[in-house]
Amino acid sequence: MAVILDGKAFAARLRARVAEAVAGMAGQGVTPGLAVVLVGTDPASEVYVRSKGRATREAGMQSFEHRLPADTPASELMALVARLNADPAVHGILVQLPLPAHLDAAAVIAAIDPAKDVDGFHISNVGLLATGQKALVPCTPLGCLMLLRGHHGSLAGAEAVVLGRSNIVGKPMAQLLLGADCTVTIAHSKSRDLAGICRRADILVAAVGRPQMVPGDWVQPGATVIDVGINRVTDAQGAGRLVGDVDFASAEAVAGAITPVPGGVGPMTIACLLANTVTAAARAHDLPEPERLGL
């Protein structure tokens, strides 16, 4: 049976370190501030924004929530981003995705000051990460790397397979694993022999958005499996539940370690958002970056 990588407990410890760092910064007259912008009323986004606001306040930081109607013109959203860029109390800006169809997410992300881009999606941060420089790193893959480092220590030389190549998860995950000296393969919907590719992995990260797509016989015995997927499914009795991209029951029987869904990667994402905001605030005020909050 695999070791269960308890993301909830790991995230609670990270959030405690964030709160300590925030308390330390108060002594220097700095309170990190995170602005979250929600356009429209997507129910999942509403839940995310509420929990981000709560977590921000619990860590002792300032939370600024901006809710705009679904038909907000692009010019108005851009004007808000410009105001947040200029506001010294705001150290992190997050525009909740997806945006309504009439708004161009890439243009909005490009308008965010890269130093405040706590989601790590701005092309400057993408480029800094790809070239191994100091960046703000996307929260979900950062959380995955922390879980892996927490379990293994060094990842040097490991065969890592990332299933999925999105800009939000797959690609930055691959960059982080490369930076941690893994031998990295990225697989996607056009890859041949996914089972064979996955079986090579010492570390398998699944980020495809397909419920329970990865069965246990794709997992090398003893491998570490990180399941990023969050999929809502309905069982035979009509009850809804969350499952990952990995078939947990069969994978757990062969893996050396595995993240559950829920309670694995999910809680790490918000904790890393808080950590990124503290990092951005420290950089903005030329304070030493608190240790053990990032890479």
Ligand code: NDP
């Ligand atoms: P995307 O839909 O943007 O990307 C999915 C990737 O998976 C694509 O690269 C796609 O390949 C690949 N893929 C899809 N189907 C297959 C298949 N049958 N075989 C092989 N590859 C496939 O999703 P995201 O990266 O945004 O998210 C992935 C999952 O992670 C989702 O379940 C999402 O809910 C979850 N998630 C969880 C977070 C958390 O906090 N835990 C945060 C963000 C996401 P191609 O490029 O060829 O189309």
